Amino acid sequence: MELEAYLKKTADEVNSLLQSCYGDPKTALSQAANHLLFAGGKRLRPALFKLAADAVRPGSSKMIMPAGLSLEVTHNFTLIHDDIMDKDEYRRGQKTVHTLWGEPAAILAGDVLYARAFSLICQADAPESPKVRAIALLAKTCEDICEGQQQDMSFEEREDVSRDEYLEMVTKKTGVLYGSAAAIGVLLSQGTDSQVEALYNYGCKIGAAFQIQDDLIDLMASSEKSGKDQASDIREGKQTLIAITAREKGIDLKPWRRPLSKDEIASLISMLTEKGVISSVQNEAEQMITSAVEGLSVLQDTVEKHLLVELAWFFIRRDY
Numbered sequence: 001m002e003l004e005a006y007l008k009k010t011a012d013e014v015n016s017l018l019q020s021c022y023g024d025p026k027t028a029l030s031q032a033a034n035h036l037l038f039a040g041g042k043r044l045r046p047a048l049f050k051l052a053a054d055a056v057r058p059g060s061s062k063m064i065m066p067a068g069l070s071l072e073v074t075h076n077f078t079l080i081h082d083d084i085m086d087k088d089e090y091r092r093g094q095k096t097v098h099t100l101w102g103e104p105a106a107i108l109a110g111d112v113l114y115a116r117a118f119s120l121i122c123q124a125d126a127p128e129s130p131k132v133r134a135i136a137l138l139a140k141t142c143e144d145i146c147e148g149q150q151q152d153m154s155f156e157e158r159e160d161v162s163r164d165e166y167l168e169m170v171t172k173k174t175g176v177l178y179g180s181a182a183a184i185g186v187l188l189s190q191g192t193d194s195q196v197e198a199l200y201n202y203g204c205k206i207g208a209a210f211q212i213q214d215d216l217i218d219l220m221a222s223s224e225k226s227g228k229d230q231a232s233d234i235r236e237g238k239q240t241l242i243a244i245t246a247r248e249k250g251i252d253l254k255p256w257r258r259p260l261s262k263d264e265i266a267s268l269i270s271m272l273t274e275k276g277v278i279s280s281v282q283n284e285a286e287q288m289i290t291s292a293v294e295g296l297s298v299l300q301d302t303v304e305k306h307l308l309v310e311l312a313w314f315f316i317r318r319d320y
Contacts, residue, residue: 003307003311006051014069017066018038018072028101029109035097046065049067054302066124067126070121074117077114118139126188137183152169155169166240166244171204174211179201183196183200205291209288218231221320231265231268241284242272242281289316
């Protein structure tokens with residue numbers, strides 16, 4: 001099966017399972033918690049969970065899929081809280097939870113999803129010992145995500161963020177949940193400790209590369225294609241890998257922190273391309289993916305392993 005077809009099939013499965021679990025909300029708080037959960041999304045984390053589980057023990061994901069849902073629920077919990085902190089009005093083309101229900105209810109809605117995530121892991125049909133390890137890993141992952149978000153916010157006050165600091169931040173903010181998705185799939189399928197570690201590292205690396213690709217898309221993709229304001233990161237002075245690499249090459253991006261026309265954005269992209277900034281950032285992401293894929297050597301040669309390789313490269317070859 002090709003990756004695109006696999007992701008579509010998994011997304012349909014996840015949507016159906018979420019509907020059966022939470023599709024009949026009885027309270028306003030449940031409606032708020034469900035709002036983003038049922039507003040779409042690629043369901044990449046459950047897909048990674050399934051692939052990792054089935055790569056270790058073919059067919060095992062069917063028995064443990066509630067735990068796969070836990071990764072999607074956790075992701076949506078972070079989105080609700082991120083939107084509050086960033087004061088965003090829209091997410092996935094819909095009004096954000098705090099915009100519709102107010103900030104106090106939105107905080108509680110995120111907390112509801114956080115609680116649901118751990119309940120879902122407990123519902124997986126797997127031995128108690130790996131379930132306890134999976135719960136501990138998800139708890140540590142949630143802590144790391146919060147640390148990454150705090151780091152990201154602290155960078156807004158600084159002009160000296162280093163490459164290593166940025167990579168640590170994106171690994172925590174984005175990478176660890178992908179790492180957890182893969183590792184929990186392996187854990188609950190009773191894979192070896194070396195497989196758990198390798199798939200965790202694989203997920204962390206492709207997740208960090210995913211965020212680097214997001215930085216590139218913000219700059220390179222038109223607003224019509226990405227659904228976001230083009231070059232908003234540079235206009236807002238965000239410390240992305242593009243900005244850090246530009247600074248390392250002696251390029252001052254402060255004059256670009258203003259409203260920019262399409263021609264000015266094109267000129268900015270041309271300048272960053274000529275100076276080697278774009279290729280340097282792309283190379284960083286490609287090296288992460290190459291390293292992640294090499295780590296899959298702990299797996300047998302299966303269809304799922306090949307799809308894991310495809311998924312890794314998809315993360316940095318997508319253009320929106």
